[in-house]
Amino acid sequence: MSPVRVLLRTIAVAGLSAVLVAPASLAQAAPSASELTQQINQESAKLEKTVESYNRLTEDIKKTKADTATLNARLGPLQQQVDAARAEVGQLAATAYKTGGLRTAGVLLGNADPADLTGNLGTLDQLARDRRQKVSSYDRSQRQFLAEKAELDETLARQTAQAKELSAGKKKIEADLSKLYSKRKAAYGAAQSAGSSYTGTVPSVSGKAGVAVRYAYDAIGKPYVWAADGPNGYDCSGLTMAAWRAAGKSLPHNAAMQWDSVSHISRGSLQPGDLVFYSGLGHVALFVGSGKVIHAPQAGENVKLASVDMMTPYGYGRVR
Structure with a gap:
C-alpha cells in the first residue's frame, strides 16, 4: 500500500x-446547573418523605414511652392486690391445715339443739363462700397482673426496636443530606440559601389562627432543618406544629398524622391558619390568606412565603 x-x-x-x-x-x-437543580429537587422530595417517616417514628416512640409509663403506674397497685390476695389465701390454707374442714363442720353440725342447726349450716356455707371469693379474687388479680406485665414487656421490646430503627434512619438521612449539599454547592455555589426575615406587612388575623399565622411569618428566612420544630430551624411539619403550639394547640410532628388530626375542608373554605397538604401527605404548609402559604421547603432552603399552588395540593385541613 x-x-x-x-x-x-x-x-x-x-x-x-x-x-x-x-x-x-x-x-x-x-451536569449543568439546571440538571443539578432537577436532581436536587428529585432527591429533596425523596429525602423529605424519609424525614417525615423519621418524624412519624419519633411520634410513635413518644406514644410507646407514654404507654410504658401508664403500664408501670398500673403495675404497682396490681402487685399490691396480688400480694394481699395471696396473703388471704395463705391464711385460709393455714387455718384449714390447723383445724381441718371436717372438724369445723363437725363442730358446727354436732350441736345437740336442733333449733340451731339451720344457723350452723348457714355459717358453714358463708365460710365456704368467703373462701371461694378470696381464692377467686387472688386468681383475677394474678391473671390481670400477668397480662399487664406481658403487655409492658412487649411495649419495652418495641421501644428498643424503634430506638434502633430511629438510629439507622438518622444515619441514612445524614448521608443523603451530605450528597445533596454537595450538589447544591456545585449548582449554586453554596450548600445553603441565604435567608432573610420577612419585612412586609403581616396580615391581621384574629384568635388562635392569628397567633399561628404571626408565628409563621416570624419564621420566614430561618433554615430548613430536618426533624426540627424551632426556634432556629424547621422541617415542614415541624413548622406547622410549632406555629399552632404557640397558639395553644397540639399537633404531631408528621404531615400525615397532622392530616389525621385536623378537620378536612374544601379549597373554598380555606382561612388563614388552615393547613395545606401536598405530595401524598409528604409535605404540609400553613395558609396565611390571599392565596399564600408559609412552609419549610427542603434541605438547603429557608422558610418562605409561596403560592398555595406551588405544588398540586393533596387536601386542606383546619386545626380543631
Whole structure:
C-alpha cells in the first residue's frame, strides 16, 4: 500500500474514532446547573418523605414511652392486690391445715339443739363462700397482673426496636443530606440559601389562627432543618406544629398524622391558619390568606412565603 493510501486510511480511522469517542466524552461531562437543580429537587422530595417517616417514628416512640409509663403506674397497685390476695389465701390454707374442714363442720353440725342447726349450716356455707371469693379474687388479680406485665414487656421490646430503627434512619438521612449539599454547592455555589426575615406587612388575623399565622411569618428566612420544630430551624411539619403550639394547640410532628388530626375542608373554605397538604401527605404548609402559604421547603432552603399552588395540593385541613 502506498504511503499516500496509508496516510489517508490513518486519517479516516482517526476521524471515525473521534466520532465514536465524542459522545462518550460528552456523556461523562459534569451536569449543568439546571440538571443539578432537577436532581436536587428529585432527591429533596425523596429525602423529605424519609424525614417525615423519621418524624412519624419519633411520634410513635413518644406514644410507646407514654404507654410504658401508664403500664408501670398500673403495675404497682396490681402487685399490691396480688400480694394481699395471696396473703388471704395463705391464711385460709393455714387455718384449714390447723383445724381441718371436717372438724369445723363437725363442730358446727354436732350441736345437740336442733333449733340451731339451720344457723350452723348457714355459717358453714358463708365460710365456704368467703373462701371461694378470696381464692377467686387472688386468681383475677394474678391473671390481670400477668397480662399487664406481658403487655409492658412487649411495649419495652418495641421501644428498643424503634430506638434502633430511629438510629439507622438518622444515619441514612445524614448521608443523603451530605450528597445533596454537595450538589447544591456545585449548582449554586453554596450548600445553603441565604435567608432573610420577612419585612412586609403581616396580615391581621384574629384568635388562635392569628397567633399561628404571626408565628409563621416570624419564621420566614430561618433554615430548613430536618426533624426540627424551632426556634432556629424547621422541617415542614415541624413548622406547622410549632406555629399552632404557640397558639395553644397540639399537633404531631408528621404531615400525615397532622392530616389525621385536623378537620378536612374544601379549597373554598380555606382561612388563614388552615393547613395545606401536598405530595401524598409528604409535605404540609400553613395558609396565611390571599392565596399564600408559609412552609419549610427542603434541605438547603429557608422558610418562605409561596403560592398555595406551588405544588398540586393533596387536601386542606383546619386545626380543631
